[in-house]
Amino acid sequence: xxxxxxxxxxxxxxxxxxxxxxxxxxxxxxxxxxxxxxxxxxxxxxxxxxxxxxxxxxxxxxxxxxxxxxxxxxxxxxxxxxxxxxxxxxxxxxxxxxxxxxxxxxxxxxxxxxxxxxxxxxxxxxxxxxxxxxxxxxxxxxxxxxxxxxxxxxxxxxxxxxxxxxxxxxxxxxxxxxxxxxxxxxxxxxxxxxxxxxxxxxxxxxxxxxxxxxxxxxxxxxxxxxxxxxxxxxxxxxxxxxxxxxxxxxxxxxxxxxxxxxxxxxxxxxxxxxxxxxxxxxxxxxxxxxxxxxxxxxxxxxxxxxxxxxxxxxxxxxxx
Amino acid sequence: xxxxxxxxxxxxxxxxxxxxxxxxxxxxxxxxxxxxxxxxxxxxxxxxxxxxxxxxxxxxxxxxxxxxxxxxxxxxxxxxxxxxxxxxxxxxxxxxxxxxxxxxxxxxxxxxxxxxxxxxxxxxxxxxxxxxxxxxxxxxxxxxxxxxxxxxxxxxxxxxxxxxxxxxxxxxxxxxxxxxxxxxxxxxxxxxxxxxxxxxxxxxxxxxxxxxxxxxxxxxxxxxxxxxxxxxxxxxxxxxxxxxxxxxxxxx
Numbered sequence: 001x002x003x004x005x006x007x008x009x010x011x012x013x014x015x016x017x018x019x020x021x022x023x024x025x026x027x028x029x030x031x032x033x034x035x036x037x038x039x040x041x042x043x044x045x046x047x048x049x050x051x052x053x054x055x056x057x058x059x060x061x062x063x064x065x066x067x068x069x070x071x072x073x074x075x076x077x078x079x080x081x082x083x084x085x086x087x088x089x090x091x092x093x094x095x096x097x098x099x100x101x102x103x104x105x106x107x108x109x110x111x112x113x114x115x116x117x118x119x120x121x122x123x124x125x126x127x128x129x130x131x132x133x134x135x136x137x138x139x140x141x142x143x144x145x146x147x148x149x150x151x152x153x154x155x156x157x158x159x160x161x162x163x164x165x166x167x168x169x170x171x172x173x174x175x176x177x178x179x180x181x182x183x184x185x186x187x188x189x190x191x192x193x194x195x196x197x198x199x200x201x202x203x204x205x206x207x208x209x210x211x212x213x214x215x216x217x218x219x220x221x222x223x224x225x226x227x228x229x230x231x232x233x234x235x236x237x238x239x240x241x242x243x244x245x246x247x248x249x250x251x252x253x254x255x256x257x258x259x260x261x262x263x264x265x266x267x268x269x270x271x272x273x274x275x276x277x278x279x280x281x282x283x284x285x286x287x288x289x290x291x292x293x294x295x296x297x298x299x300x301x302x303x304x305x306x307x308x309x310x311x312x313x314x315x316x317x318x319x320x
Numbered sequence: 321x322x323x324x325x326x327x328x329x330x331x332x333x334x335x336x337x338x339x340x341x342x343x344x345x346x347x348x349x350x351x352x353x354x355x356x357x358x359x360x361x362x363x364x365x366x367x368x369x370x371x372x373x374x375x376x377x378x379x380x381x382x383x384x385x386x387x388x389x390x391x392x393x394x395x396x397x398x399x400x401x402x403x404x405x406x407x408x409x410x411x412x413x414x415x416x417x418x419x420x421x422x423x424x425x426x427x428x429x430x431x432x433x434x435x436x437x438x439x440x441x442x443x444x445x446x447x448x449x450x451x452x453x454x455x456x457x458x459x460x461x462x463x464x465x466x467x468x469x470x471x472x473x474x475x476x477x478x479x480x481x482x483x484x485x486x487x488x489x490x491x492x493x494x495x496x497x498x499x500x501x502x503x504x505x506x507x508x509x510x511x512x513x514x515x516x517x518x519x520x521x522x523x524x525x526x527x528x529x530x531x532x533x534x535x536x537x538x539x540x541x542x543x544x545x546x547x548x549x550x551x552x553x554x555x556x557x558x559x560x561x562x563x564x565x566x567x568x569x570x571x572x
Contacts (some may be wrong), residue, residue, distance in 0.1 A: 110534015
């Protein structure tokens, strides 16, 4: 049976949801163990066990929290030499991909990035990767030993399998030479409202919003619906809203109950990050915009009029 | 300070893509300098203006990638290095990183600037691979870069704000599109770029062996598409329709 190592990303001392998504799929492909590094690793092990990890290798050295990529690369490389997993899975997130890239270069093996699925076939692993700006999907067989694959968040639904993991201390001393890119300060700018990735309603704005001054209209609708506000790459690149709000290929992937795209044309770059939403509503001036061809309900009209009216209607319904 | 900025050309985001017989993305289309790389070039130039030194552009690609290098030179970079070799067609991320690392090592830079990811491939793994192969620390997702003596400090974009990250040079920095608005090349810059050096190197010049690709493309199919639903013109009734859909989805 194939042995699979999942890199469990910790954020704020907790295991990231996307790592549990990886566990859920990985346990269908072979024997799964995980590695968790930094503050909260031991606690994370319980959750990883519930989701199918047989063993969780932990090390709580604070260096893993405070230095970018290099300490984690050292630890996973050491673990690889001991355990020789056939496959190492990472989430396609900023933190994980930096470790994955360094690790692949150190082990001299390649990797497959940005996958949306992974299966095993005849002893090798095959990843599905959005290709061609998302219009196509390529099946890519991993040739590396180990195979290293980075999977997009929200590719799988999390489910528990029960069970408890054996927790093993990973003995690795972080060398001074790996403590180089030092995180000296963490600044929180966005007030923690509803998280984009976890919201059941996402309202995203694009160029059709006319300018950053109109984004509060989307915030109002989001707060009436208990949702979160996202954005297209075009308006993030234009500096209207921060990168943290970007939905799409190079931004976040979301899968809410309802996705409302306001003034977004629907370029592949964007739709690859939201097309698995359960219901899609599009509001756009242009009846021919690509988003209209994938929306369950497309409304051709003036977003700046429709959105405030919709907010009022939602509030009235709640109060009535 | 010697700064290397990596660049590549990508299919014009405004053009339609097509596939080659071997399922790799056709490079015959209109190509442009990657918009993310333009931001990297701009940041390199601003650091040079503040601290002095030299900005060297390093790229890998077919010979016509010279056009992309020329654009960076016309913005104000000092010279270019292009690794071009028929053997590199379809190179994967690791081979790309090995080639770039070999070319960059020869330059002995203090700082390497890359975009966080390319516009077309979007794998985002070449910069960390490159940092590893160069033996440099990586300071990533920078929306601001400051250099003070031999220390580089960045503001690293995170989901809810940013982190301040410090490291000693030599180092590799990846920058987001928020770092700087790329300047337009002036006529003077365009003229000056014509006489700037672009060194062409092959794999054997660098002493890099071609490696087996990390992946084999077994097939390409159309992505699943959603069926179009109903499209209505807003005649004043649109809000009621949307409310109905929200209610059916049980979010209100």
